[in-house]
Amino acid sequence: MSIQIEHPQPANSGHPLDRFLREPEVLRLLGVSQMTLYRWEKGGRFPKRYKIGPNSVAWKESAVIQWLASRQAAATTTSKNGDA
Numbered sequence: 001m002s003i004q005i006e007h008p009q010p011a012n013s014g015h016p017l018d019r020f021l022r023e024p025e026v027l028r029l030l031g032v033s034q035m036t037l038y039r040w041e042k043g044g045r046f047p048k049r050y051k052i053g054p055n056s057v058a059w060k061e062s063a064v065i066q067w068l069a070s071r072q073a074a075a076t077t078t079s080k081n082g083d084a
Helices: 023-030 034-042 061-081
Strands: 020-022 050-053 056-060
Touching: 020 023, 020 061, 023 034, 023 056, 023 061, 056 061
Parallel strands: none
Antiparallel strands: 020 056, 050 056
C-alpha cells in the first residue's frame, strides 16, 4: 500500500505551500549529526537555514527535498559510471 502526501495549494498560485522543517526533523531525514549538518551548510553543500524566531531556525521543506533528490541523482550517476 502506497501513501501519498498532498500539500494544499493557495488560491491563484501554482506552487504548493512550503512548510518549515525544524532541526531535529532535518537531522532525522538526513541521518547525520548536528555538526555535520552545520559543516555542510557553512560549506555551501546544504541549503541555508531560516531564522523563524529569536531562538528558532528551520529549513524550507522543498529545499531539503530538492537537495536529497540531487544527492540521490548524483549517487545513481556515480554508480552507473563507477566500477560496478
